[in-house]
Amino acid sequence: MAISPRFTKSVPGGDNRARRVCDHCGFVAYENPRVVVGSVVRHGETVLLCRRAIDPRKGFWTIPAGYMELGETPDAGARREAREEACAVIETGELLAVYTIARLSQVQIFYRANLIDPAIAAGEESLEVGLFGWDEIPWDELAFPSVAWALAHEREVHLGNAQMPFANPPGETGSMSE
Amino acid sequence: MAISPRFTKSVPGGDNRARRVCDHCGFVAYENPRVVVGSVVRHGETVLLCRRAIDPRKGFWTIPAGYMELGETPDAGARREAREEACAVIETGELLAVYTIARLSQVQIFYRANLIDPAIAAGEESLEVGLFGWDEIPWDELAFPSVAWALAHEREVHLGNAQMPFANPPGETGSMSE
Numbered sequence: 001m002a003i004s005p006r007f008t009k010s011v012p013g014g015d016n017r018a019r020r021v022c023d024h025c026g027f028v029a030y031e032n033p034r035v036v037v038g039s040v041v042r043h044g045e046t047v048l049l050c051r052r053a054i055d056p057r058k059g060f061w062t063i064p065a066g067y068m069e070l071g072e073t074p075d076a077g078a079r080r081e082a083r084e085e086a087c088a089v090i091e092t093g094e095l096l097a098v099y100t101i102a103r104l105s106q107v108q109i110f111y112r113a114n115l116i117d118p119a120i121a122a123g124e125e126s127l128e129v130g131l132f133g134w135d136e137i138p139w140d141e142l143a144f145p146s147v148a149w150a151l152a153h154e155r156e157v158h159l160g161n162a163q164m165p166f167a168n169p170p171g172e173t174g175s176m177s178e
Numbered sequence: 179m180a181i182s183p184r185f186t187k188s189v190p191g192g193d194n195r196a197r198r199v200c201d202h203c204g205f206v207a208y209e210n211p212r213v214v215v216g217s218v219v220r221h222g223e224t225v226l227l228c229r230r231a232i233d234p235r236k237g238f239w240t241i242p243a244g245y246m247e248l249g250e251t252p253d254a255g256a257r258r259e260a261r262e263e264a265c266a267v268i269e270t271g272e273l274l275a276v277y278t279i280a281r282l283s284q285v286q287i288f289y290r291a292n293l294i295d296p297a298i299a300a301g302e303e304s305l306e307v308g309l310f311g312w313d314e315i316p317w318d319e320l321a322f323p324s325v326a327w328a329l330a331h332e333r334e335v336h337l338g339n340a341q342m343p344f345a346n347p348p349g350e351t352g353s354m355s356e
Contacts, residue, residue, distance in 0.1 A: 005205035006203070027205065095345070102249055102250060109276065110260060165273060
């Protein structure tokens with residue numbers, strides 16, 4: 001018989017916080033912050049954007065980024081995401097930013113990157129991909145606040161007057177009304 | 179009747195990797211990299227170290243650090259760990275380092291910090307705490323390789339000739355023989 005997990009909050013032995021414990025099997029579903037890894041991929045004066053084929057924010061534009069997987073480094077994860085979402089072969093460079101979206105318990109680790117081969121194409125999770133000059137970026141159709149932060153921060157570095165890595169812009173928590 | 183979770187690896191719908199799925203209840207135990215947050219806490223020419231009261235590496239010395247909790251920022255987590263492990267009130271500063279221990283799927287986010295109040299004491303997870311000058315650091319009794327990295331990297335910054343944040347030292351993966 002197929003059953004579903006049923007979680008009740010309680011404090012496991014040796015812990016000091018309530019965690020989700022499954023009533024059926026005693027599994028403690030420790031919930032940890034998630035790490036998102038990605039990159040602002042530059043090709044000359046343009047940057048790579050992907051239009052999301054999946055929710056959340058389907059149809060909106062993002063930089064290639066996603067959840068870091070087990071056993072990989074953040075920069076390797078950023079390269080994997082560029083490959084998966086834009087069929088893009090990139091070279092990652094400096095650590096651009098470490099943002100926190102506390103509401104979502106996300107840590108976002110973004111790198112600067114360069115496109116090694118200008119051949120790009122929409123991966124499974126993208127509707128389309130493109131290279132955009134600064135004035136061509138669809139600012140009103142970006143998927144998440146931190147996409148705009150990363151693009152602006154990378155731009156500052158590109159123009160030569162900023163020190164990395166960036167954190168959230170002052171006062172910004174990454175919350176958005178959808 | 180108390181039962182235990184029983185996991186089998188399979189690829190959930192809409193995913194592209196095998197995950198651990200509980201045979202009893204269908205719970206998908208997504209495993210994500212863990213974020214460790216901490217700080218090198220300076221007080222004048224000394225740094226704060228804690229001797230671990232818990233495994234792994236019980237009895238060995240570490241900087242205050244631990245798993246980031248849900249809903250907090252990395253720097254808030256670093257302050258919480260200093261409070262929990264050393265009853266220390268600290269002020270966090272610049273991002274010192276982002277290390278990766280891929281073998282353990284850990285991302286370690288370490289800050290520079292200063293002790294606001296020199297009153298420190300062993301917290302529940304520490305046997306003792308202390309302030310150590312550079313030449314007093316128990317190098318042979320440090321709990322983890324990245325503790326040594328962080329201390330050495332903070333020292334470079336303190337001496338004025340290094341750019342943050344650091345990554346793993348070249349060739350170092352953080353593996354250790356225990």
